[in-house]
Amino acid sequence: MPISALLANTNAAATDGFSRMWHFLAGGGEVMILIVLCSIVSVTIIILKALQLRQHVLFPKRVIDDLNNIERYASRGDILPLQQRLERNPSVAAQLGLVAISGKYETREESTAACETAARGVMHRLEAGVPLLEVIVTVSPLLGLLGAVIGLVTVFSAFGGAETTAADTTQVARGIAEALHSTIAGLLVAIPTVIAHGYFTRRLDAIAVRSESLLRQAIHDFHRHFEVRPNSVVNTPATHK
Template sequence: MNINQFFVEGGIFMYPLLACSVVLVAAVLYHILVNLRMGGISSDLMRLWQEVRAGDKATRRTFLERIVRRRTVAERLLSLIVTHARVDESELRELVQARAKEEFVNLEAGLSTIETIVNIAPMFGILGTASGLVEVFGAYGSSTDQDKIAQGIAQALNTTITGLAIAAPGVIAASYFTRKLAKRAARMEALMSEVIAYRSCLEER
């Protein structure tokens, strides 16, 4: 059985399933692009901070020039710390945490769509199978042709197979991205706490 035949035999519910697969791929790619552009703490930025903390004045200027760009989440949060360096430490931590939550909402772009597709794709598959079985038993309910009934049931199951085939990689992608964001958040929190504690290193001497 080729793909076209499989799709046609699946019935009308194959069309929303096709749409689900397209949306899932688009959501995954969008999430990856957003995180490549905005997320993460580069090893170069970490190296610069370690040198700044060690008291390297030349590196301090480079570090400040780097975070002024505000291209990534880390740079924007660091810029916030520098801008409010004179604020009380507890207030500054609360300010950074609030901004970090806002930034991470943006980094979660596409995740809710992936989770939605994971939930509804199997439902479309089951609906397709149920409607197919209704047609099969309606047409062959009084028939003694077991081959036709078996073939009809097999065709009705096409949508269930398709729905599960779409949901499975969606579950994997959502789980992977969620874990990656959690690790990124923990790393970001550790860096911001350290910079806040040693923010005096960023001041002119």
């Protein structure tokens, strides 16, 4: 098939698809506008969270390897190079790891408490948008139901006027179409959104567990190999027994 013919067929299929979609949306009445807005918000949040919660973005391998090899820096007697590398890295692992090895806390308990506070702030930032998906899951089917009710009102109002039978039939068909279209649209928005919400919720739980494990190990290794002087952030290798 010539390329020109293939492009013509593709354009025709795309035009036909957009036309069908437009007729479907227009047939749902005014409520369809709110459902479309919900779908836009849902898709936007899903894309943003999918990009934000990627494993290699949150926990870069190089940062993890550095935090798992604090002993190597202890053998050199200087933790400052690792601290500087973490400061230049914007990942979650680097931000939390920097708190764990900052040297600002004399005991492991103080370091753990500081890391827990920092981790809660990070998780709160990562969770942004996910609760809104839950709202959309609840609201979009209700909007579909509202559209269905409005469509039924249109159907029943067709039997109470003085119009002709042909006009009544047209109004009944329009009301039924509006009820069905809005119901379908509400479900089409809610179903993928609830799947995405469940996935991101489990993903956030996994991130929290991994962050906790990483921080506990980093705090243990740091205080094992370095001693923290009171009122100072200068660290020296600890004396191993």
